[in-house]
Amino acid sequence: MAANTILLDFSVEPGAVKNDNQMQVVATNIENVLKDYLTSLKQVHGLPFQGGLLRLYTADPGVTVFIRVYANGLITINMEYFKGDKDNPLLTFELSKVLEQKLQVQLASFRSKMFPPIKRGGQLDVYLSSSDERLLEYDIDKVLFEEISPYQKVQIVHSKSLGNILVLDDLQNIGESDLIYTETLMARKIENYKDKEIVILGGGDGALLYELLKEKPKEVIMLEIDEVVMKACAKYMRSICGDVLDKYDGPNYKIIVGDCMKSLEEFMKEGRKFDYIFGDLTDVPISQKHSGQLWTFYQKVLQMCFKLLRHGGKFMTHVNGICSSESVDMFKSQLDNIEPPVKFTTSKAFVPSFMEDWIFCQVFFDENKKE
Amino acid sequence: MAANTILLDFSVEPGAVKNDNQMQVVATNIENVLKDYLTSLKQVHGLPFQGGLLRLYTADPGVTVFIRVYANGLITINMEYFKGDKDNPLLTFELSKVLEQKLQVQLASFRSKMFPPIKRGGQLDVYLSSSDERLLEYDIDKVLFEEISPYQKVQIVHSKSLGNILVLDDLQNIGESDLIYTETLMARKIENYKDKEIVILGGGDGALLYELLKEKPKEVIMLEIDEVVMKACAKYMRSICGDVLDKYDGPNYKIIVGDCMKSLEEFMKEGRKFDYIFGDLTDVPISQKHSGQLWTFYQKVLQMCFKLLRHGGKFMTHVNGICSSESVDMFKSQLDNIEPPVKFTTSKAFVPSFMEDWIFCQVFFDENKKE
Structure with a gap:
């Protein structure tokens, strides 16, 4: 049950729409073809606009059709109606292909595009x-x-x-299809987690914890703030997290619910050291979507992590989609500000549910620059 | 350079739009928020429709805004303008998020959605x-x-x-990202192609031929009808086809340009037999998009292949996306009509450029049912 917006467009030679008269003919030609499908089609408004033309139509059952002719030869048609779950679609896939072809011929169009109906609301x-x-x-x-x-x-x-x-x-x-995500994040088969001490920042879905525990580490401490995520995943994502979220501690792991900064500060006070720290926060400020404030927070977390890592330790994190190269670069530039100096390697994997390649980063102490 | 269609929608309680007066208020509230972004916004038409409301606006630069209020509480807003390559977008991503939030508050909406602008023409x-x-x-x-x-x-x-x-x-x-496609099609590491005689039906992109030749077969004969595909791939897809499309024969392969049925019939006359036949036709009738005619053709090809296969030979083919389960089932049901009786196994792989799991099928003689 949703409003369906059907977008359809055609390109014609600009010479075919060079005055109002020609544009009216084009719009009326479209109207005539559409009438085969929408018999009650009725124009309710029309006006010249920006050297082009607008027309608005209505038709049964509850259909609006908006036609816009642009002066450069582009013609857009936007149809919209509300489709109940049991209603037949206004146009089946086959019918919409026929409509597109008919209009293409009628308009002598050299390019056309019909989008799958967009479901809204x-x-x-x-x-x-x-x-x-x-x-x-x-x-x-x-x-x-x-x-x-x-x-x-x-x-x-x-x-x-x-x-x-x-x-x-x-x-x-x-x-559930994304084991590759977790395996690339942890660099499985490259890193050795046996008997290691590990911290996960975030990781509320439990997948990283679940996979790390298979490698027999000494201890994994996971710092996740959002219990709602953990409860939901424990119930609906068991194929990726197993039973690790069922209780908050086990023989070699512990989940601390709260602000990760607080726990990191406590580890500092206790003088604890770790072999690996994972950045698996749900909200990493590497997306274009995030503001400077989050970058400052992340920088602070990163700095703290390198105080808690043992000699030879690593900070492992996901970064962003390969398509967001600017934010990947922004992440890398953040690493320049870490003290002591760090170096990094990157890896990538196509993550099915993201439908894109994702970048991962492994950061470690730059021994050459060490004093 | 394209028309940009910006789709935005909100859901409000039906009680908030239960008469014309309330709907007019809703539409005017939207208008007032939009005026912060489109200062020249001007209503050019408005009418009640199907228990709901339509309004059409124009604004500089060449923007149309179509607002539709549905009686069930759904409100759709469709904006459209032509964006030249050097023009700034009407709304940046950040601005559009702010607009969505403002409208959500203004409308007391419990659900909203803003689509990335749809580029047309x-x-x-x-x-x-x-x-x-x-x-x-x-x-x-x-x-x-x-x-x-x-x-x-x-x-x-x-x-x-x-x-x-x-x-x-x-x-x-x-x-170029789809080696997994070819490797799953050929069941690499499962099937042994060394010294085998192989036919490829279609395969114009050259990837399957290229990968098969690495396995040292006795001979591969590729039957492709469309030289344009091969020339384009030889130039722009070299990372997947190497140099195999540069000439139409090599020490252990041959490309025959033409209708594959004709070649298969000649093989029959010559009494030739093969170990593997690949169905890699560009146009397999397994998509919902294709008609019954193509099914008849495919059935004929399949029948012929099983006359040309040696005892123990296999017909290997791609089928369709896992999401098109109906057409996958339709393919399988076609196999029931083959004489002698056949059995099959299937495999699947997520193909990056398809953005979905693809099904592959390996068909072989059913020895149990053999007379």
């Missing part, structure tokens, strides 16, 4: 974005969990092909 | 679809090749993150 939002704000339609068919926590909007949705996906503030976070 | 079409007709926006920034061959529209486009992609009739065919 339904119970399910099937549209998410890539890291560089590209529109991606998922085959999401269920919302399994939704709650506004004190920190963020927490959702677990089901995708027919990708399985369950954790979505935080409308950003894909991790999916 | 530009030189680049960045929108492709999944196998089940979901809208996917790619980071395509260049068209490297475009030609209408006697068989199809052949394009090679460049994606910033996925590299070059072969697009046939607006369907993603294979990308």
Whole structure:
């Protein structure tokens, strides 16, 4: 049940729309073709605009059609109607292809495009974005969990092909299809976690903790602020987190619910040292979407981590989509400000539920620059 | 340079729009918020429609705003303007988030959605679809090749993150990022191609031929009808096809340009037998998009292949996206009609440039049912 917006456009030679008369003919030609599908089509408004033309139509059942002719030869047609779950679509895929072809012939158009209907206002939002704000339609068919926590909007949705996906503030976070994400974050088979002491900043989905524990570390301490995320994942993401979120401690791990900065400060006071610290915060300020304030926080966290790492220790983190190269560069430039000096390597993996390559970074002490 | 269509929608309690007066207030509230961004905003039309409301506005520079209030509480706002390459966007990402929030507060809306602007009529079409007709926006920034061959529209486009992609009739065919596609099609490390005789039906991108030749087969014969595809790939897809398309024969391979049925019939007459036949036709009738005619053709090809296969031989093919389960089932049901009886296994892989899991099928003689 959603409003369906059908977008269709054509390009014609600018010579074919060079005066009002020609543009009226073009619009009327479109109207005549559309009448085969929308018999009650009726123009309710029309006006010249910006050297082009606008026309607004209505038709049964509750359809609006907006035609805009641009002076440069582009013609856009936007149709909209409300489709109940049991209603037949206004145009099936096959019919819409026929309509597109008919109009292309009628308009002598050299280029045309018909978009799949855009579903709006339904119970399910099937549209998410890539890291560089590209529109991606998922085959999401269920919302399994939704709650506004004190920190963020927490959702677990089901995708027919990708399985369950954790979505935080409308950003894909991790999916059941994304073992590659966790394995690339931890550089499995490259790093050796046996008997190591490890801290995870964030990691509320439990996947990193679950995979690290398989490598027999001495201890993993996970610092996650949002219990809502952990409870949701413990229930709906068990294929990626197993039972590690069922209780907050185990023989070789501990989950501390709270602000990670506070715990890091306590570790400092206690003089604790670690072999690995993971940056798996749900809200890393590397996206274009985030402000300077978060960068300052992240810088502070990073600086603290390097005080807590043993000689030879590493800070491992996800960064951003490969498409957001500016924010990846911004992350790297942050590393220049760390004391003592650090070096880094990067890795990448295509993460199915993100539908893009993701960049990961492994940061370690620069021994050459050490005094 | 493209028309930008900005889609934005809000849900309010139906009680808030239960008469014309309330709906007029809602629309005017939207108008007042939009005026902060579009100072010259001017209503040019308004009418009650289907228990709801329509309003059409214009504003500088060349912007149209269409507001529709549905009786059930959904409010859609569609803005459209033409953006030249050097023009600033009407709304930056940050600004559009602020606008969404302001409107959400103003309308007391419990749900809102702002889509990334949809680019229409530009030189680049960045929108492709999944196998089940979901809208996917790619980071395509260049068209490297475009030609209408006697068989199809052949394009090679460049994606910033996925590299070059072969697009046939607006369907993603294979990308430089898709070695996994070819390796799953050929079941690398499972099948042994050493000293084998192999036929490829289609395969014009050259990737399968290139990868098979690495396995030291006795001979590979590729039957491809569209030379335009091969020439384009030889130039722009060398990372996936190497030099195999530079000439049409080599020490252990041969490319026959023409209708594969004709060649298969000749092989029959010559009494030739093969160990593997690959179905890598660019146009397999397994998509919902294709008609019954193509199914008949495919059935005929499949039947012929099983006459040409040696005892123990296999027919290996790609099928469709996992999201198109109906057409995958339709393919499987076709196998019931083959004589002698056949059995099959399937495999799948997430193909980056398709942005979905793809199904592959390995068909072989059913020895149990053999007379």
